[in-house]
Amino acid sequence: MVERESQHMDHIFQALSDGTRRRMLRELAQGERSVGELSAPFSMTLAAASKHIRVLEQAGLVRREVRWRTHVCHLEAAPLKQALDELSYYESFWTERLDTLHRLLREEDAQASSRSATDPTSEGGKA
Incomplete structure (x- = not known):
C-alpha cells in the first residue's frame, strides 16, 4: 500500500x-x-x-x-493537494531553521550593539 x-x-x-x-x-x-x-x-x-x-x-x-x-x-485538483501536503513537511523543516537563524542573527546584532555602546574605541563610539 x-x-x-x-x-x-x-x-x-x-x-x-x-x-x-x-x-x-x-x-x-x-x-x-x-x-x-x-x-x-x-x-x-x-x-x-x-x-x-x-x-x-x-x-x-x-x-x-x-x-x-x-x-x-x-x-x-485533488492530486495537487496531495503534493502540497507532501511538501508541507519540508515547509515546517525550513521554517523552523529559518526562525532559528533569524533569532541567532538578532542576538548577534544585539550583542554587537551593546559592545559598540560600551566600547569608546569601537566604530559606534568614535566622534
Missing part, C-alpha cells in the same frame, strides 16, 4: 516537473480546454500535446473526455 502511494506521488511530481505541463494545468484551472487549445501556446503538434496530457492523466491531474472528435481536458 505504501509503495503504491509512493508511486502515485512519484507520478504527480514527474508530471509537475515539466514547465509545459505546469502551464497546461494553469490553463485548465481556468476551465476545460481541448487538446488543440492546450497545445496552441507551445507551437507543438497535437501528438506532442497528447503525450504531455497522458503524463498528467497518469498522475490523476487531468481527466480527458471525448466529445465527438474533440478531446476535452479537465483539471483534477
Whole structure:
C-alpha cells in the first residue's frame, strides 16, 4: 500500500516537473480546454500535446473526455493537494531553521550593539 502511494506521488511530481505541463494545468484551472487549445501556446503538434496530457492523466491531474472528435481536458485538483501536503513537511523543516537563524542573527546584532555602546574605541563610539 505504501509503495503504491509512493508511486502515485512519484507520478504527480514527474508530471509537475515539466514547465509545459505546469502551464497546461494553469490553463485548465481556468476551465476545460481541448487538446488543440492546450497545445496552441507551445507551437507543438497535437501528438506532442497528447503525450504531455497522458503524463498528467497518469498522475490523476487531468481527466480527458471525448466529445465527438474533440478531446476535452479537465483539471483534477485533488492530486495537487496531495503534493502540497507532501511538501508541507519540508515547509515546517525550513521554517523552523529559518526562525532559528533569524533569532541567532538578532542576538548577534544585539550583542554587537551593546559592545559598540560600551566600547569608546569601537566604530559606534568614535566622534
